Amino acid sequence: MHTILLVCLALAAAVHPALGQDALRGKRLYHEVGRLSGAGVSCIDCHGGLPGALHGIGRVGDDPARIDYAIGAVTQMTPLRGRLSRQDMADLAAYVARPAVPSPEPRVSTSGAASLPYMPDRLEFAGAATGMVRLSNAGAVALRLDARPALAGEHAPRFAIAEATCAEGLVLGEGESCTVTIAFVPDAGPGLRLAVLRLAHDWIGGATSVPLIGRLSP
Ligand code: HEC
The missing domain is CATH 2.60.40.10 (Immunoglobulins)
Structure with a gap:
């Protein structure tokens, strides 16, 4: 039973890399999550462009839980409450860890x-x-x-x-x-x-x- 579940999970991860962390999607969200989610402000508006470290954003690399925590704890980030999925946070954290991810330019x-x-x-x-x-x-x-x-x-x-x-x-x-x-x-x-x-x-x-x-x- 367990083995089957593990095999399924491994297959899902292999077939859907997007279910893991997608730094490219994270880059887009970092720049325009405000427009896409209706929050009105995006990460870049306060944290600046990457690579950078405004308000500690550099510490978020590959640590989506830290984003979740910040959205709940930082007053300035209130407009983002309830607007980001777990996938969004994983992708954002992946982008912060890999700001040089290839993208369209x-x-x-x-x-x-x-x-x-x-x-x-x-x-x-x-x-x-x-x-x-x-x-x-x-x-x-x-x-x-x-x-x-x-x-x-x-x-x-x-x-x-x-x-x-x-x-x-x-x-x-x-x-x-x-x-x-x-x-x-x-x-x-x-x-x-x-x-x-x-x-x-x-x-x-x-x-x-x-x-x-x-x-x-x-
Ligand atoms: C309206 C401004 C604003 C926006 C938009 C914003 N932040 Fe922040 N964020 C801040 C400020 C200010 C702090 C620092 C609070 C402090 O140091 O007390 C912060 C702190 C954080 C922290 C905590 C850093 C640490 O030390 O752990 C994380 C993580 C974070 N932001 C991620 C994000 C992400 C990801 C986005 C986009 C989805 C975002 N923020 C959008 C203002 C903003």
């Missing part, structure tokens, strides 16, 4: 009108023109795009997606990238035209957003 670069100051993570226009946004994955774990590129924001109608290799379902392996060509279609009148290109994906934040800025002089 979305990066944005842009190329646009050459006369404007080079801002690598946003796209600026001074008049009708096109510019390009490149999303790349600098991490060793694949990044998956969850939706096609979308425009949002106050002046979204002033921008258009002219061409895109970024597409729903696209998987970017390490070092791979995709692009979106944006056309700025100015209307009359001076001032700023602001929008955002949203690239939804399966990593922290659920999306990478790239500001689009049109500056029209009088």
